[in-house]
Amino acid sequence: MSDTLAGHVKFDNVGLRYGTDPEVLSNLSFTLYPGSFYFLTGASGAGKTSLLKMLYLAQRPSRGAIRMFGQDLVTMPQSRLPELRRRLGVVFQDFRLVPYLTAFDNVALPLRLAGTDEKKVLKAVGDMLDWVGLSHRAHAVPPTMSGGEQQRVAIARAVIGRPKMLIADEPTGNVDPDMALKLLRLFEALNNRVGTTVVVATHDVHLLKKVPDSLIMRLHKGQLSDPTGALRYPPRPSGPAAGGPG
Amino acid sequence: MTTPPPLSAAPQNDGDESQPERPRGRAAARLLPPARLTGPIPWVIAILIALVVIAAAGGLALRNLATSASAGLSSAISVQVIEPAPDLRASKAAAAVKLLTGIEGVAAVRLVPEAELAAMLEPWLGEGAASEDVPIPALIDVELGQTAGPADVARIEAALAARVPGLRVDAQGDFLRPVNDALAALQWLALGLVALVALATAAAVWLAARNAFAGARDTVEIMHLLGASDRQISAVFLRDVLREAAAGAVLGGALGVAAIWLLGQQFAALGSGMVGGGGLVLADWLIIGAIPLAGVLLAWLTARITIALALRDML
Numbered sequence: 362m363s364d365t366l367a368g369h370v371k372f373d374n375v376g377l378r379y380g381t382d383p384e385v386l387s388n389l390s391f392t393l394y395p396g397s398f399y400f401l402t403g404a405s406g407a408g409k410t411s412l413l414k415m416l417y418l419a420q421r422p423s424r425g426a427i428r429m430f431g432q433d434l435v436t437m438p439q440s441r442l443p444e445l446r447r448r449l450g451v452v453f454q455d456f457r458l459v460p461y462l463t464a465f466d467n468v469a470l471p472l473r474l475a476g477t478d479e480k481k482v483l484k485a486v487g488d489m490l491d492w493v494g495l496s497h498r499a500h501a502v503p504p505t506m507s508g509g510e511q512q513r514v515a516i517a518r519a520v521i522g523r524p525k526m527l528i529a530d531e532p533t534g535n536v537d538p539d540m541a542l543k544l545l546r547l548f549e550a551l552n553n554r555v556g557t558t559v560v561v562a563t564h565d566v567h568l569l570k571k572v573p574d575s576l577i578m579r580l581h582k583g584q585l586s587d588p589t590g591a592l593r594y595p596p597r598p599s600g601p602a603a604g605g606p607g
Numbered sequence: 608m609t610t611p612p613p614l615s616a617a618p619q620n621d622g623d624e625s626q627p628e629r630p631r632g633r634a635a636a637r638l639l640p641p642a643r644l645t646g647p648i649p650w651v652i653a654i655l656i657a658l659v660v661i662a663a664a665g666g667l668a669l670r671n672l673a674t675s676a677s678a679g680l681s682s683a684i685s686v687q688v689i690e691p692a693p694d695l696r697a698s699k700a701a702a703a704v705k706l707l708t709g710i711e712g713v714a715a716v717r718l719v720p721e722a723e724l725a726a727m728l729e730p731w732l733g734e735g736a737a738s739e740d741v742p743i744p745a746l747i748d749v750e751l752g753q754t755a756g757p758a759d760v761a762r763i764e765a766a767l768a769a770r771v772p773g774l775r776v777d778a779q780g781d782f783l784r785p786v787n788d789a790l791a792a793l794q795w796l797a798l799g800l801v802a803l804v805a806l807a808t809a810a811a812v813w814l815a816a817r818n819a820f821a822g823a824r825d826t827v828e829i830m831h832l833l834g835a836s837d838r839q840i841s842a843v844f845l846r847d848v849l850r851e852a853a854a855g856a857v858l859g860g861a862l863g864v865a866a867i868w869l870l871g872q873q874f875a876a877l878g879s880g881m882v883g884g885g886g887l888v889l890a891d892w893l894i895i896g897a898i899p900l901a902g903v904l905l906a907w908l909t910a911r912i913t914i915a916l917a918l919r920d921m922l
Binding site: 417418419421439440442443446447449451457459470471475518522 | 825826829830831832833834835836837839919922
């Protein structure tokens with residue numbers, strides 16, 4: 362696998378079922394290119410969260426093949442998943458902050474798990490909390506924070522390790538439109554400045570227009586459609602998102 | 608949040624695929640909820656360790672008692688000259704002593720003086736033991752060069768029977784065999800108790816670790832998704848297990864030793880020679896001292912296996 366291909370996420374005829382139920386996702390075949398900005402849309406129950414779970418390595422597929430950063434996820438031993446997960450940043454729909462840790466310690470978690478020196482952690486987390494405008498809430502624990510504040514802590518935690526890919530599940534679902542736009546600008550900045558691949562799941566169609574260069578994948582009853590050619594190669598002729606192979 | 612993000616200041620993890628160090632100290636303390644094994648577990652471990660210490664001390668004391676009781680008798684043989692006529696008894700005894708002295712493997716032969724015999728029997732027979740009214744067999748103590756087994760007894764008996772009839776030969780250790788058997792049974796009982804209590808300790812730690820893990824499952828899942836390895840998660844859990852097991856073991860060890868000391872004082876007050884042989888020596892105290900350490904190790908191993916099995920079920 363070449364370096365340029367190593368940044369890809371490739372799904373090949375992937376299906377997912379829970380137990381003996383019918384498949385919730387069927388025949389998914391697509392490639393995510395490094396530095397691209399993707400929206401994953403679809404009605405509630407379309408399978409967005411299930412697809413994201415496979416992307417952030419919380420779920421293995423029932424069939425098909427997935428390659429991420431050049432590695433086969435289906436056959437990869439469980440012990441090697443952490444090193445892949447550290448290259449991802451995830452904003453969960455329900456934030457999934459650790460309730461007894463302060464905002465500071467929540468944001469610091471990925472760095473501490475990666476064994477980063479504590480001095481560097483202090484500096485990086487301080488900067489990150491500045492960035493999301495929560496320096497004054499560094500010592501607050503999630504139960505005492507508003508939904509918007511928790512959202513920003515979750516985002517700060519997702520991006521502090523400079524992930525290769527950021528995955529966000531309905532990140533604007535709990536904030537007002539103004540804050541939603543700010544969050545989106547933040548993701549764009551990460552995409553443009555660092556080249557992070559961004560995948561945002563949303564059912565808010567207005568959001569899609571806010572990022573003009575974005576690619577849209579639409580899920581309907583567990584099947585993907587491709588309204589902007591996101592699933593084709595190359596995904597588009599120019600811009601950072603066009604950084605496919607070659 | 609309108610200013611550009613200072614992402615250039617954030618530490619780079621790209622390309623670093625090596626296993627990270629385990630979180631240490633305060634960093635580790637901030638990963639999982641503090642004191643998850645709270646509740647009765649340190650106390651349960653303390654009680655169980657105290658029981659093991661007492662049972663082990665009892666077993667060791669019984670072993671020492673048995674060893675001490677049979678130490679002086681293991682190579683000794685008694686020869687009784689059973690003859691009612693005093694003169695004939697004396698001549699038979701003298702002949703037996705002479706014969707015994709020449710038998711291979713016999714290290715020492717001593718004809719027990721009649722006065723000594725009478726003194727030994729006086730508590731049972733009264734002053735009449737010294738009179739000629741009650742004929743008392745002559746007694747010869749024979750010390751062998753090695754432990755006296757049934758073959759030695761048979762060999763000596765055969766050598767004497769041909770020349771001096773009417774003698775009875777016994778290994779002195781045989782007199783204590785029923786006592787030794789009883790002591791051995793008690794030692795096995797003590798060992799069984801130690802094994803059972805160790806099993807109970809492991810079961811208690813298994814339950815506590817499983818419950819603690821179930822209580823922190825959501826957090827563990829978040830940690831996993833943020834890139835924590837099983838080793839990291841396990842290390843944080845085991846740190847707490849180790850701390851609480853150590854606290855319980857120290858307390859239990861102290862309680863057990865205090866109980867042994869009190870029992871020792873009680874038995875010492877009896878002033879019995881046999882009980883005195885059941886005291887604990889330095890090696891015994893070292894074994895007893897190792898019990899709390901073994902308890903901590905057992906708790907740690909049990910928790911490690913429990914957590915590893917729980918983590919195996921998670922992606």
